[in-house]
Amino acid sequence: ETGVxxxxxxxxxxxxxxxxxxxxxxxxxxxxxxxxxxxxKPLELMFVYNFKEQTENNSVPSRFSxxxxxxxHLFLHLHTxxxxxxxxxxxxxxxxxxxxELFFGEGSRLTVL
Amino acid sequence: AQSVxxxxxxxxxxxxxxxxxxxxxxxxxxxxxxxxVQYPNRGLQFLLKYITGDNLVKGSYGFEAEFNKSQTSxxxxxxxxxxxxxxxxxxxxxxxxxxxRALTFGSGTRLQVQP
Numbered sequence: 001e002t003g004v005x006x007x008x009x010x011x012x013x014x015x016x017x018x019x020x021x022x023x024x025x026x027x028x029x030x031x032x033x034x035x036x037x038x039x040x041k042p043l044e045l046m047f048v049y050n051f052k053e054q055t056e057n058n059s060v061p062s063r064f065s066x067x068x069x070x071x072x073h074l075f076l077h078l079h080t081x082x083x084x085x086x087x088x089x090x091x092x093x094x095x096x097x098x099x100x101e102l103f104f105g106e107g108s109r110l111t112v113l
Numbered sequence: 114a115q116s117v118x119x120x121x122x123x124x125x126x127x128x129x130x131x132x133x134x135x136x137x138x139x140x141x142x143x144x145x146x147x148x149x150v151q152y153p154n155r156g157l158q159f160l161l162k163y164i165t166g167d168n169l170v171k172g173s174y175g176f177e178a179e180f181n182k183s184q185t186s187x188x189x190x191x192x193x194x195x196x197x198x199x200x201x202x203x204x205x206x207x208x209x210x211x212x213x214r215a216l217t218f219g220s221g222t223r224l225q226v227q228p
Contacts, residue, residue, distance in 0.1 A: 004156075031214050040122070043203065043218040056215060090156055094214055099164065099207070101147055102216055104156040 003027065006091050006105035014113050015081060021108045023074040023091030029103070031096045032074040034066060037088040037107070049074065050096050081112045115140045115208040119219035126194045127227050134189040134202050134222045142210025146187040148178055151201040151221070160202075163187060174198070194226045 004025045013019050025032065034046040048056035049068040063085075065077040074091055088109050092102040116139045126132045138144055145164055149157040161172025168180040178189045187204060201223050205216040 006156075033215055035218075040220065042117070042220045045215050045217070048213075048215050050214070056213070092157075096214060099145055099209070099214075101159045101162055103159070104149075106154075106156040109154075 004091055004093055004103050004105035006089075006108050008108060009106065010109045010111075012111045012113065013078065013081065015083075017081075018077070018079040020078065021076040021089055021091075021110075023076075023105055025072055025074075025091075025093040025103070025105075027093055027103060029093035029095050030071045031094045032068060032071070033092040033094075033102060034074065034076055035090040035092065037090055043090070046076075078110070081110075083112050086110055086112045115144075115206050115211070115217045117204050117206050117217055117219035119202075119204055119222045121222050122220075123223040123225060125225045125227065128196050129193050132191050132194045132198070132224065132226070134204075134224060136187045136189065136204030136219060137185050138187060138204070138206045139185065140206060140208040140210075142208050144187075145207040145209060146178070146180060147205040147207075147216060148172065148176070148187075148189050149203045149205065149218075151203065153200075157203060160189070194224075196226050196228050199224055199226045 007022045032049045036044045046060045047066045067075040088107045090107045091105045094102045118137045147162045148160040163180045171177045201221045203221045204219045
């Protein structure tokens with residue numbers, strides 16, 4: 001398996017549920033990112049991890065909790081979400097040492113009821 | 114702060130005609146610029162980038178983009194559109210001076226190519 005893999009691809013949850021999104025990259029990268037994509041809005045950067053350390057948190061509500069146990073895996077833990085959190089959540093990775101492009105996964109489509 | 118503007122929500126073009134998708138950017142320093150494409154229910158696929166050098170960069174699927182520093186633009190172009198080019202296109206920027214690796218994206222432009 002190659003590239004950036006996100007699971008699950010689709011998730012429906014109630015406002016009181018707890019769920020997690022998973023991202024795994026097989027590219028040997030050391031930086032990982034979570035972006036949120038809502039309709040007709042720019043992609044919103046949520047979190048950045050370099051070498052497993054969080055380097056950016058763009059004022060994301062605490063109901064979103066990221067976890068990066070190693071450079072290949074990134075999680076987004078979800079709890080007590082709101083309907084407006086329904087969106088496509090995209091994971092990406094890159095090499096910190098190279099000022100190049102980000103490589104994206106297919107995304108996890110989240111629906112909050 | 115860095116930002117990207119894609120002034121057109123949608124661009125319509127006939128198959129075989131040239132296409133242009135517009136992008137302007139704002140950074141405090143020098144930019145690295147990127148174009149991505151997104152097909153329905155898929156993630157973002159990298160098309161091309163401008164880092165340095167020739168202002169005209171060529172990328173995947175016959176796309177190219179021209180970096181214009183004076184107009185702070187990085188428009189995406191293709192000489193002859195295909196129906197299969199119909200998708201959502203995103204422009205993105207990284208401000209070299211900030212040291213950040215994350216990209217700032219525009220809101221996207223939907224390209225519709227009619228047969």
